Amino acid sequence: MAFNLDFLLSIKLFEILTLTFLYYIFHFYFNYYTRKNPLPGPFPLPIIGNLYLIRGDLFDFIQKNHQQYGDLFELWVPNRNIYFNNVNQIGKLTQPNTKSSFTTQMKLTKIFQEYIQTFGFIILNDDYESWRYYRKLLEQTISNQSYQHSLFDVILECFGEIQGHWKKLGAEHVIDIREWALRLLFDILIRTTTGENLFIMTKYFNHLTAGPKVHIAKEIDEMGEGIDQQLKNGAKALFYFQYVPEVLARTVFWWKTKKYLQISKKAQSVYNKIIEKRKQEIRNEDSSNRKVDVLNLLLNANLSDENESPSSKSIRLSDQEISIFLFEIINTSILTTSNTFAFTVEHIERNKKVKEKLLEELKTVFGDDKNNISFYKLSQLKYIEAVIYETLRVTPQTLTIIRTNNKEVDVSNIKKNSNLSFGTGLRICPGRFQAINMLKTLIFLLYLNYHVELVDPHSPIKNEFTFVNICLSGKVYVRPRNAE
Numbered sequence: 001m002a003f004n005l006d007f008l009l010s011i012k013l014f015e016i017l018t019l020t021f022l023y024y025i026f027h028f029y030f031n032y033y034t035r036k037n038p039l040p041g042p043f044p045l046p047i048i049g050n051l052y053l054i055r056g057d058l059f060d061f062i063q064k065n066h067q068q069y070g071d072l073f074e075l076w077v078p079n080r081n082i083y084f085n086n087v088n089q090i091g092k093l094t095q096p097n098t099k100s101s102f103t104t105q106m107k108l109t110k111i112f113q114e115y116i117q118t119f120g121f122i123i124l125n126d127d128y129e130s131w132r133y134y135r136k137l138l139e140q141t142i143s144n145q146s147y148q149h150s151l152f153d154v155i156l157e158c159f160g161e162i163q164g165h166w167k168k169l170g171a172e173h174v175i176d177i178r179e180w181a182l183r184l185l186f187d188i189l190i191r192t193t194t195g196e197n198l199f200i201m202t203k204y205f206n207h208l209t210a211g212p213k214v215h216i217a218k219e220i221d222e223m224g225e226g227i228d229q230q231l232k233n234g235a236k237a238l239f240y241f242q243y244v245p246e247v248l249a250r251t252v253f254w255w256k257t258k259k260y261l262q263i264s265k266k267a268q269s270v271y272n273k274i275i276e277k278r279k280q281e282i283r284n285e286d287s288s289n290r291k292v293d294v295l296n297l298l299l300n301a302n303l304s305d306e307n308e309s310p311s312s313k314s315i316r317l318s319d320q321e322i323s324i325f326l327f328e329i330i331n332t333s334i335l336t337t338s339n340t341f342a343f344t345v346e347h348i349e350r351n352k353k354v355k356e357k358l359l360e361e362l363k364t365v366f367g368d369d370k371n372n373i374s375f376y377k378l379s380q381l382k383y384i385e386a387v388i389y390e391t392l393r394v395t396p397q398t399l400t401i402i403r404t405n406n407k408e409v410d411v412s413n414i415k416k417n418s419n420l421s422f423g424t425g426l427r428i429c430p431g432r433f434q435a436i437n438m439l440k441t442l443i444f445l446l447y448l449n450y451h452v453e454l455v456d457p458h459s460p461i462k463n464e465f466t467f468v469n470i471c472l473s474g475k476v477y478v479r480p481r482n483a484e
């Protein structure tokens, strides 16, 4: 009897599930066929939209659709997205003023929000008021002269360390420029913003070397735990949460979702530990000794409970907010800048004339004295700057500039804007000058100090578009210039 009841119940459940699914399919296609302004594009399936058509990377997919459907088409990835492929079409989407109804980048699913608790302050924040506030805070922080000088000094310091590691690995060791740059940039940015050295680059060296390892103190090793996983998985995870439908992320791929959420939480906890450590130091320290870095600027505002000035009030952040803010400054920089660095080296090495001109510029600006280096020389490196911009044009970091709109607007008749490597309009990349300066510094340090040679100069540059454009080639031999 009990068996029969169970059996009947399971049939009912099956019927309910089937009916619900059929209703969902009907609803999906009803919405699809009655959508406003239908545009050409491939036929979507329920839940996964056009994702079933993606073979290879997203760039190939969008390019194929561009060839087939022209400048204006729609893709369901997995929801409806309209693609404008002609610069003349996008002016209204990118107006640099608040009247624009395209102030938001992408709409986030709940699970994506859960993952990017960390990014939600600026880059993917879809709340206009809070976005404006945090963006201003970021712009003020990174445009500060002392921040820029200290960033430059830290780059020199970290580059010195990388030279030590490469020397120990030997001239025959293949240097994967992107892998090194990911860790180098993390070390640079965490030191500039918080004064902490987590030795992520040294850990990578220890992982590669067959010789003696560099000792890292236990508490520092523990403090940086989780960063390497975040650096390795960051782009893949963002891509995953952007495109995998939430219902599949929570069910079919739950294990993958869990892995990415854990990695993100662990990396975020590194920033919490740094803040806790600094607060402890501030409590024990004489205030005249306080370091001047981004973390202290943010924390001092937080700690000044008594005699609070109006300016400190305006940047009062909780520890959690400071942690997210730091995470955002660092992580928005690393992926894009490290890939651009690797692509730039690839392009320089494949273009003999470009390399000659670049070395000529280095000779003119620095002469024969490698110690003749200063922040002010960066502005003289015009040719290197042009090479970086050209790299960004030929191998851009982002495939699309995403804007979400809820109002009805006519988006035709627009003015031209051809360099979109850093986006445009209200949401243009606030770190673009910092990125160019960091890249210029890294390129001049590399070429001033090393002969660079591609491991595989004859095969084409390999890349993969995920959340950003990943440089899969970028493997080089480096030989110190002073070893001649």
Ligand code: HEM
Pocket: 105, 122, 123, 124, 135, 138, 142, 329, 332, 333, 334, 336, 337, 340, 392, 397, 398, 401, 402, 420, 421, 422, 423, 424, 425, 426, 427, 428, 429, 430, 431, 432, 434, 435
């Ligand atoms: C080569 C390096 C970089 C490239 C190619 C790049 C590219 C971009 C692009 C295309 C956008 C979207 C803009 C839009 O939607 O119109 C963006 C946004 C952003 N970038 Fe960068 N970026 C780079 C480096 C950096 C650095 C170093 C920082 C750190 C300060 C940074 C911070 C941000 C932030 C916070 C946003 C979000 C802006 C907003 O939504 O208001 N980026 N970046």
